[in-house]
Amino acid sequence: QSALAQPASVSGSPGQSITISCTGTNSDVGTYDYVSWYQQRPGKAPKLMIYDVSNRPSGASNRFSGSKSGNTASLTISGLQAEDEADYYCSSSTSRSTLLVFGGGTKLTVL
């Protein structure tokens, strides 16, 4: 069982927007702004899409955005495209001894 809770799957049609949630606790998401989101296509290494809750690295599409409210962080993908189909993972720093925790991952299907 992962420390951060994500929905197992989400889906959307091309052009739509979807949001993936990442729910933690006051020990991680609720306290730290060190929340990141990764995209992982089949057979590939994860790619950073959002860091520090809402910052987008160069190379990440501006259709990706991040936010946080309380113990829940969210990744929103607008204008869904077929190439967005992938697994998405959130991570957060934590005050627990594990220091950094990941969510269980969410499979995005573009219908």
Place this chain on the structure above:
Amino acid sequence: QVHLQESGPGLVKPSETLSLTCTVSGHSIFSGYYWGWIRQPPGKGLEWIGTIYHSGTTYYNSSLKSRLTISVDTSKNQFSLKLTSVTAADTAMYYCARGSSTSAANWFDPWGQGTLVTVSS
């Protein structure tokens, strides 16, 4: 452009030591960033293993700490992982990655392509 490449045996026997090296190119390990290891069991999610700074300061996942050593060789621009007393539960894709410049437990970018390590006799 920074590039990371993992190397090491793809098969390790139970109870033995898993050893991997990450070679960094296009970027000095002295650059002020943290460097980390993350693993992913087949069909499962990501698990942070640990992070090192060029000074040699290390940060470990407490669940692995008793078996784990991460070290850095600045002369070769490499950092390494050793995990002792491995079991089948350590079978995973192992990734090395560059971390942030502000925290040992934050984002990682970019990642190496990963190397699959299987623990089996």
